[in-house]
Amino acid sequence: MAKLYSECPQKKDNLNPKKETVDFLLNYSKALSVIHYNDLKFEALQN
Amino acid sequence: MRHELITDAVLVRNYMDGDENALSVLIHRHKQRIYSFIYSKVFDRDITEDIFQDAFIKVIKNLKLGKYNEEGKFLPWVMRISHNLVIDHFRKNNRMPKFDNSGEFSIFSVLGDNALNAEKQIIKDQVECDLRRIIEELPEDQKEVLMMRMYKDMSFKEISERTGVSINTALGRMRYALINLRKVIDKNNIILTN
Known part of the structure; x- marks a missing residue:
């Protein structure tokens, strides 16, 4: 049967970030710690 | 309408108090809206992914540094950060939104051929x-x-x-x-x- 080229093939209902991106953010959050020293704040990333 | 047991405000507070799982809930709750918002501006999956990631890195840093002032507006705040990053992206590239034909979006779906058949x-x-x-x-x-x-x-x-x-x-x-x-x-x- 002939293809219906007039139909729109695009569906935009799965606009979600990749799982890797979300996982990276969660891991980044876990790795990031803020050290308070007197009035100063230091960011530290622990791998 | 989906009933949300824990409000964004509570989740943000929990996260700032060290509950890492709260961030996961926040991301999963809002990821589609934020991702769609960015995609609607840049029309490129990879760039959207980058901006989404950068936006949440800023969110995480601000929350951990205690810079976020909760006024019950977590989503608008993240949207604003995303919006600013989209502007930065276009400013950096010094160009208007570019359409290429490599992704899911095809320029030919919006451009017609005016010549008569x-x-x-x-x-x-x-x-x-x-x-x-x-x-x-x-x-x-x-x-x-x-x-x-x-x-x-x-x-x-x-x-x-x-x-x-x-x-x-x-x-x-x-x-x-x-x-x-x-x-x-x-x-x-x-x-x-x-």
């Missing part, structure tokens, strides 16, 4: 041919004025100079030419539309 071209030729034949039936003086005006694109001043009549006479001949054309078209039920 074969069928329409044949119809157009037929209509023009019919019109020429009707024009040939007009009285000579009217035909002359109409040809000069429509096909040679001359002004009525030029036509009056060329034919040696006044502008008003030329205008009158044009008017009668059109009236006579309409009469012939109506009388013979000629369809001159493409």
